[in-house]
Amino acid sequence: MTEPAILELRCLSFRYPNGRLALRDISCRVASRERVAVVGPSGAGKSTLLMHCNGLLPSPPVQQDGEAQVFVNGIAVTKPHLRETRRQVGFLFQDPDDQLFCPTVRDDVAFGPLNLGLDQHEVLARVERGLASVGMSGFTARNPAELSTGERKRVCLAGVFACEPSVLVLDEPTSNLDPRARRQLLTILRAFAGTLLVATHDLDFVIDLCDRVLVLDDGQVQADGPTERILSDPLIMDRHGLEVPWRLRGR
Amino acid sequence: MTEPAILELRCLSFRYPNGRLALRDISCRVASRERVAVVGPSGAGKSTLLMHCNGLLPSPPVQQDGEAQVFVNGIAVTKPHLRETRRQVGFLFQDPDDQLFCPTVRDDVAFGPLNLGLDQHEVLARVERGLASVGMSGFTARNPAELSTGERKRVCLAGVFACEPSVLVLDEPTSNLDPRARRQLLTILRAFAGTLLVATHDLDFVIDLCDRVLVLDDGQVQADGPTERILSDPLIMDRHGLEVPWRLRGR
Amino acid sequence: MSDSCSPDAGATASDTSLCHGLPADAKLSLTLLVVVVSGLIPLEHWPAQGLLLVAVFMALSLAGVTVRYLARRLALFLPALFVFGLSIPVASAEGLAWNWTLSLWLRCTVSFLAGLWLIHVLPLRELLSVLRRWHCPVVLIAMIGFMYRYVFILWDELRRLRSARDARDFGGASTWREWTISAQLIGLLLLRAMERAERTHRAMLARGWDGSIRSLDDDR
Amino acid sequence: MHIRDGILGPEVCVAAAVVSACAVAYSLRRLRVDLEDRAVPLTGMMAAIVFAAQMVNFPLLGLPVSGHLLGGVLAAVMLGPWAGCLAISLVLIVQAVLFSDGGLLSLGANVFNMGVVGAWGGHAVYAALRRCLGTSVTATVSSAAVAAWLSVLAAAALFCFEFGLSSHSSGFDPSGVFTLMVVYHALIGIGEALITGAVLAFVLSRRADLIPAPTPLPAVRAVGQFGTAGLVAALAVAALLAPFKSELPDGLDAVSQQLGFASLETERPPLLLDDYAIPLPVEAWWSVSLAGMLGTAIVFVGAVLLARAVRWNTTPLTLADNTDV
């Protein structure tokens, strides 16, 4: 590839403290403005992979030659550079409870922008915009713990959008969303100009949004290619716990 | 209706401690062996409604005349009868983290059967069967906190099935499930002989499974009728944050 | 553990009164001053201590502390103090040194009420910024912030564990089993809370947190 | 156990505060963390747990008194002595400044008694015992339980010592208070030991990786560790022996003489065991030694039982865990 990779994994392996090898030797490059979906059965390692893009897991033992394994925009995602890379990458957790920790919705959405060092005015504007884009404007003063699951998911999304990152890494953005919120999200993400990495089980969503699909199973990349080709291939789909979506059948 | 209701709500209203009125005056009867879906936008009150069927929320102020508002098989779901009604109703929480609390997968699935007072042998057999039905047989000794979200969801389902209840109340059973696990679940639920109440955003799943749909919005029942009629009505769907599913369009 | 002992956060940001408007450093220094002075007044000079008590009471009423709240806190505080104050002269075979005991009670009460005033006017956020200005290490401040947040997470986690247990508690279990389950619940609470702590920490890091305390209300 | 403002003299409080501040600073340096380390949230969470546990008073053998978990040993065993000391200090700071539990001025003394001696000292006792008893579950749990019990006694003894040093207590003979405190805390300590043991046993059975094994130390540091352990034990033993003080050399008096408080001595009434008017059913020294022996016995038996129970529960599962990996 001639285009510079905005996200690059080089032979990434990861073992959880309990001994489980969740990722084996994953290599892949995502170019700027690409929209990539990561699909696979549960337990494939999707969430683990995504968390590495933000340096959220204990850094894997670096390779023999001391080289890092994850790069964002050419910068290694290792301790000394974490602040820098995290500014560029917006991360949505699979479980909204993992992500929300402030006493009010407003504080939570403002948390990222405040940490970017923006001034009060700008922060408030971003909170407004973020919440409006997910249809949660009226909820600023509510306690996130007292929202329904779908509402919490939307607040998480607002928190990510408010940071206006250039790379979005979303783990199951559509789970627990109602169809209308799902459509709104689709519209927002389609208008988003940056790079996108989405792990999801919602293959219809993938068809509508992504141009490239990465099939992960058992911690390894099993297939990588354009959306339509991969998702309409019954062999790949069947072998990795997926199903050819209704819309691509019988073509 | 001549058939006796297995689940009955009589003018159920519920206000959360923070003052939010989540359910307003809901009345409905579910007959034995009926499969009912509860759909609606997030924040509609689906989870709140379902939790009432298992008496998991602080019991609502009883009506003026001191009458209970939720009945399972004719028994009021109030404090003195909770154990009795919970034996009949299996409840799946929307968030798997809410449901899992034992140190190992096996303990968690065995928790319900043990509390039913079954003997060791029977309990072990049910644990086996429960886990096998969701494809998690190899996971008995794992710690639920160290599973992926989809795996946790499946363990929750196994825990519910292991109790072999006559009424299943499932809150978002398909969220975070991969397509194959979703299909397996569909097969299990179709073979299930009891009464079913499912809250979900997955309308395709509703079409495949349920014969009756209840549209909830703003804490009120907005529509109630046969699946195909309700889900293919663009007016109802649009007004309540839903979308006519791909498969029912253009009919 | 019962719900009745859920954390009772002292100050709330929305409180407004003369005292709340003071700079945070002044609030903390003033309270410390009162406590030190009250400690320095010899026990024989109880009238001076009494004057201090009156002053503290005035400050409390200025801060808008309700009599009911005061009564509740004092009802928890005084009995223990009462026993302690009595035990010393009794246990050391002095006979009842009433003067001494009464003065000690007075002194402790003054300090306690001063502390109550402080917790009423100093929200956590202000405390953290004071500590920062007083050059307390960042890591320590961050830990305090975490601790305060985690207390609520802990309660949340306990609530979840309890309702999960209830949903599948069909009452067929023996008493012994119920006890072991309850005991297990406490152990699990600890583990789950620690796991959740790590996840919350991750969520904060993911959104660029660098240990500093920032808030939307700072400049208002 | 929290010392309120006004009970200790300000001079003692200030001295204790200086010592504690140094200890906390030293802990921070030894921990050497930055904000991205998991030690930061874990310490915060441990503090929150101890804080929550302290709000629950446990009734004591049906007596109308209650005490609560100090948590020093628990925190130190799970996080190591440095983070453990920090966690307990955080609890005390937050309680003093945000909940008005304990005092502002006596914060230093509280941190010293429960945080520094409780966590550092408790950990030293624990590590020393474990070195002797081995690395089995039983050894870990019982070492921690014994360390917890000793740390409570040591904290009680320290309080008496600090109270004795305060100028306003000069009119009284502190040994009477001493007796009361020690009896009371010998019993309280049992609760502390059992809770500490139970929690650790559970954690060991589920997430043994959360409890670090004490690392082998270079000889010099090992000596230091045993020394600290000995000091804490000595403090606790001194507390237990205190009622016999008329027959034994009087440590407190000796110290106060050296420190120039000799003048206090003249005002003291003659010390005789029979003169104690303690509101206890039995004679003082009996009650103290009984409490001491009983406490030790209960703690040991309880700890061993706990460890056993945990092993019974988990043996098959641990085997399965190993094969699974």
Ligand SMILES: Nc1ncnc2c1ncn2[C@@H]1O[C@H](COP(=O)(O)OP(=O)(O)OP(=O)(O)O)[C@@H](O)[C@H]1O
């Ligand atoms: N904290 C943990 N400790 C140990 N093992 C873990 C932990 N979290 C996940 N695993 C294991 O690592 C593997 C990958 O998990 P991961 O969460 O990445 O899956 P996933 O692809 O995101 O699945 P899902 O679609 O269900 O979210 C699984 O086998 C899981 O059991």
Ligand SMILES: Nc1ncnc2c1ncn2[C@@H]1O[C@H](COP(=O)(O)OP(=O)(O)OP(=O)(O)O)[C@@H](O)[C@H]1O
């Ligand atoms: N613990 C709580 N305290 C106060 N209000 C709550 C609480 N939980 C939910 N609510 C509110 O009650 C309403 C109904 O919530 P509920 O969780 O039942 O929605 P839901 O239909 O299940 O939504 P979703 O599809 O997102 O799960 C929402 O407006 C929500 O904000």
Ligand SMILES: [Mg+2]
């Ligand atoms: Mg995942």
Ligand SMILES: [Mg+2]
């Ligand atoms: Mg819900």
